Structures are given as structure tokens and as C-alpha cells.
Amino acid sequence: MPLPLPIQRSCDIYYRHLAVKGRGSPLWLPAANWNLPVEYRRTGISIGDVGLVTADGSFDFLFNILLPPDHHVHVGRVPETFSPLHPPLRLEDIEIQEQFTEDSYLASATVEKRQRDGQQHSSGLTFETTDSEGAILTIPNGSDSCKLLNVTRFKDYLAANVESWYYYANGPRGREAKNGDLRLVIGWDKAKAWGMATFSRSSNAATSIRLDFKPSEQAGRTYKWEYSGMAEGKTGPSSREIASLRRASEPEDVTFTNQCLFIRTINHLLPNGVWARLKATKFGAIKKEDSDEDFDEDSEEDSDEFSKAGKAKTTSSTARPLDRGPVALNQLADxxxxxxxxxxxxxxxxxxxxxxxxxxxxxxxxxxxxxxVLTKMIPCLLTVTLLRE
Structure with missing residues (x-):
């Protein structure tokens, strides 16, 4: 019998179970940093954002490659040699669609939706499970999805500028980002409201865990969770957060589609030689615990699961993922x-x-x-990019 998973933070449980839904990286903290300019917070994460996914499940925004250095969102905080993508993107280079309708949700495979109290028409959502661990995301007002269509230009821009991004992130901004940590956003799912819940216990039990997500009559809250057992639930955004974004001329019931549930990004990795040069010239001496030995010491799971990820013989080539079953995220992360x-x-x-x-x-x-690879999709040809000296 396999050993039960250790109890972890709710943000880790949430990430592990929602990442396999094929929407990208799920964010446990969907709102933007309150210390960022209000103009940014009203919109939230955007195409072209450069930043890091933090250990707490938020997106640490640094700058946007589509905005000029003197834009009010940047407030002058960009790399010294920064210049935005030129020429600018065209409107038809970005696609926006309604992704989920009202009362939608995503949940672990073992979580079942139930009718509350046997009623055919009841407000809210009820979930039950007997599993040891899982996560739920509710989207009561639906969500929008945005996707970059002209990805090639973003890849070229990243390849030409990513080293300066690390100089900036780890120098003036002091982020201590590791090789590959910086992300370039090319897609997102946003909502006006959400509910997130996780549950974890030492083993499966005969008794089920029940979680109710429903409207709240409590002042300052729109929705609430009611649950039993080892669970944690939260809802957002709060009335305080919405009020902080509202202009004086706007009505009190104004809402913003700025809560980012998932982000999709372009991801990179520099060779250990290039990374060592960056750290030695700009970030100080290479620390033993953060040396490039970490790059070389791949686990058996990594090298085996992705052994057929692709071999590129030209600058831009295709790679076919594994034809075997889906890879469980917790097998790699845990x-x-x-x-x-x-x-x-x-x-x-x-x-x-x-x-x-x-x-x-x-x-x-x-x-x-x-x-x-992580979802049960039919394998298809997918593009990867390798730039050579």
C-alpha cells in the first residue's frame, strides 16, 4: 500500500491538483500585489508581464514588455537597457474568449458535485469526497480567457533580453531568482469572483468531507464556504479590495475582472555555463548551495518521464511528448x-x-x-525552441 502524502500547505495542495486541469499555473493568490500601481491592479496580470510565481502562489510582477519604460505601470522600474517589443502587437495577435460560464468549477477527480439537500434548484455548489487530499476552484460569475497568438515574436524577444532581465531581477530588485524562474505571460484566465478550497487528512476515510460554496449575507462578503473536517476555504475578492480600486466617480457595486486564476507562460532555461557567468559577473560569487551542480543533478523521474521530450537539430524544431499515460504532478514535485x-x-x-x-x-x-504531458490528451506535435551560438 502506498504511503499517504504528507500534509502540506494549502497553496501546495491547490497547485498540485489544479495544475493538471490544463489551464496553466494555478494561482492561490489571484489578486495583484496591493503595493503595485492601482492602474495595474484594476486590470491584473496581462499579456507581456515578466515576473515570478512565488512560493505562496502569487505572481510577482516586475515589468511588461509591451509598455514603454515611462508608463505609469512601470514607474521607471525596468532594466537599464529596456525597450518594449517593437513593432507593437496588433489587436488580432491576441484572442479573448469567455472560458467558463456562471456557477462553473474545477476540482480534483475524486470530488463529486452534489445537489444541496436534494433540491433541484438551489443557490451555490455542494461537493463531497472521501479522498485524503484535493482541491476545488469555484467560478460563480464565469471567467474570461486570453491567449497570445503571435508567440514567435515573444520567444525571440525573450531570447534576446532574458540575461538583462536576470541582471535587473537579481540586482536592483533583489529577487534571488534561479535559472528559469522568470516567466513571460502569454495567457491567463481571469474572473470577478472565486472560491478556493483544499482538504487534507492522513488517509482515506469512510466518512466523507462535505464543502458548501454559497452566497453570503454577511456584510463585506459575497460568497462563503461551509465545510466539515480537515479543509480550508477562502473567497474573493473582498469588499475592501474592490473599494481600494474604485474611483470616486464609480458606483459602489462596480466589479473588476482582475482576479487571475491561471497564467500560461513562456519558460526558458540557460545552460549552466551561461548562468555561472551571469552570477559571477553581476550577482557576486557563486554560492555552493546554489551552484550549477543543481542543474546537472537531474532526478531519475525527470530524466525518465521526459526522455522523449524532443531532440532539436535546428533552431526551431518539434518535439513529441511521451506516448505513455499522463505524468502525475506530485510524482515530480513531491x-x-x-x-x-x-x-x-x-x-x-x-x-x-x-x-x-x-x-x-x-x-x-x-x-x-x-x-x-500532465493531462490525458492525445499526444501531438508541439514546438520547442533551441537557439545556438
Missing amino acids: SSLTTSLLFHPSTSINKHLLKENPDARIAITEDVIWMS
């Missing part, structure tokens, strides 16, 4: 006993690509590659 949110599935793919192509100066992949 094996190292690290925070799940600090593990990005693209890292394993990019490591393998660089090992198979030692003369490449950078490996670049999109989230669509690891999402196709």
Missing part, C-alpha cells in the same frame, strides 16, 4: 520534498533539451508542452 509552487514542470523538459543539445545557448518552451 519526490524532491520541495514546495510544489517552486517546482515548474517545464524545468524538467528544458533541462533535457539542453542536455541533448549541448551547443544551444537557451531552451524555450511553452506551458502547452507540459500541460499535454
Whole structure:
């Protein structure tokens, strides 16, 4: 009998179970940092944002490659040599669609939706499970989805500028980002309101866990969770957050579609030689605990699961993911006993690509590659990029 998973933070449980839904990286904290300009917070994460996914499940915004350096969202905080993508994107380069309708949800496979109290028409959602661990995302007002269509230009821009991004992030901004940590946003799912819940217990039990998500009559709250057992639930955004974004001329019931549930990104990895040069010249001496030995020491799971991720013989080539069954995210993340949110599935793919192509100066992949491996999708040809010296 397999050992039960150790009890972890709710943000780790949430990431592990919702990442396999094929929407990208789920954010446990969907709102933007309250210290960012109000103009940014009213919109939330956007196409072209450069930043990091934090250990707590938020997106740490640094700058946007589509905005000029003097834009009010940047407030002058961009790399010294920064210049935005030129020429600008065209409107038809970005697609926006309604992704989920009202009263939608995503949940772990073992979570079942129930009718509350046997009623055919009841307000809210009720879930039950007997599993040991899982997560639920409710989207009561629906959500919108945005996707970049002209991805090639973003890949080229990243390849040409990513080294300066690390100088900036780890120098003036002091983020201590590791190789591959910086993400370039090419897609998102946003909502006006949400509910998130996780549950965890030492083992499966005969008794079920029940979680009710429903409208709240409490002042300052729109929705609430009611549940029993080892569960945690939260809803948002709060009335305080909405009020902080509302202009004086706007009505009190104004809402914003700025809560980012998922982000999809372009992901990269630099060869250990290039990374060592960056750290030695700008970030100070290489620390032993953060040396490039970490890059070389792939786990058996990484090298095996993605051994067929692809071999590129030209600058831009295709790679076919594994034809075997889906890879469980917890098999990769939990094996190292690290925070799940600090593990990005693209890292394993990019490591393998660089090992198979030692003369490449950078490996670049999109989230669509690891999402196709982690979900039960029919394998298809997917594009990866390797730029050579």
C-alpha cells in the first residue's frame, strides 16, 4: 500500500491538483500585489508581464514588455537597457474568449458535485469526497480567457533580453531568482469572483468531507464556504479590495475582472555555463548551495518521464511528448520534498533539451508542452525552441 502524502500547505495542495486541469499555473493568490500601481491592479496580470510565481502562489510582477519604460505601470522600474517589443502587437495577435460560464468549477477527480439537500434548484455548489487530499476552484460569475497568438515574436524577444532581465531581477530588485524562474505571460484566465478550497487528512476515510460554496449575507462578503473536517476555504475578492480600486466617480457595486486564476507562460532555461557567468559577473560569487551542480543533478523521474521530450537539430524544431499515460504532478514535485509552487514542470523538459543539445545557448518552451504531458490528451506535435551560438 502506498504511503499517504504528507500534509502540506494549502497553496501546495491547490497547485498540485489544479495544475493538471490544463489551464496553466494555478494561482492561490489571484489578486495583484496591493503595493503595485492601482492602474495595474484594476486590470491584473496581462499579456507581456515578466515576473515570478512565488512560493505562496502569487505572481510577482516586475515589468511588461509591451509598455514603454515611462508608463505609469512601470514607474521607471525596468532594466537599464529596456525597450518594449517593437513593432507593437496588433489587436488580432491576441484572442479573448469567455472560458467558463456562471456557477462553473474545477476540482480534483475524486470530488463529486452534489445537489444541496436534494433540491433541484438551489443557490451555490455542494461537493463531497472521501479522498485524503484535493482541491476545488469555484467560478460563480464565469471567467474570461486570453491567449497570445503571435508567440514567435515573444520567444525571440525573450531570447534576446532574458540575461538583462536576470541582471535587473537579481540586482536592483533583489529577487534571488534561479535559472528559469522568470516567466513571460502569454495567457491567463481571469474572473470577478472565486472560491478556493483544499482538504487534507492522513488517509482515506469512510466518512466523507462535505464543502458548501454559497452566497453570503454577511456584510463585506459575497460568497462563503461551509465545510466539515480537515479543509480550508477562502473567497474573493473582498469588499475592501474592490473599494481600494474604485474611483470616486464609480458606483459602489462596480466589479473588476482582475482576479487571475491561471497564467500560461513562456519558460526558458540557460545552460549552466551561461548562468555561472551571469552570477559571477553581476550577482557576486557563486554560492555552493546554489551552484550549477543543481542543474546537472537531474532526478531519475525527470530524466525518465521526459526522455522523449524532443531532440532539436535546428533552431526551431518539434518535439513529441511521451506516448505513455499522463505524468502525475506530485510524482515530480513531491519526490524532491520541495514546495510544489517552486517546482515548474517545464524545468524538467528544458533541462533535457539542453542536455541533448549541448551547443544551444537557451531552451524555450511553452506551458502547452507540459500541460499535454500532465493531462490525458492525445499526444501531438508541439514546438520547442533551441537557439545556438
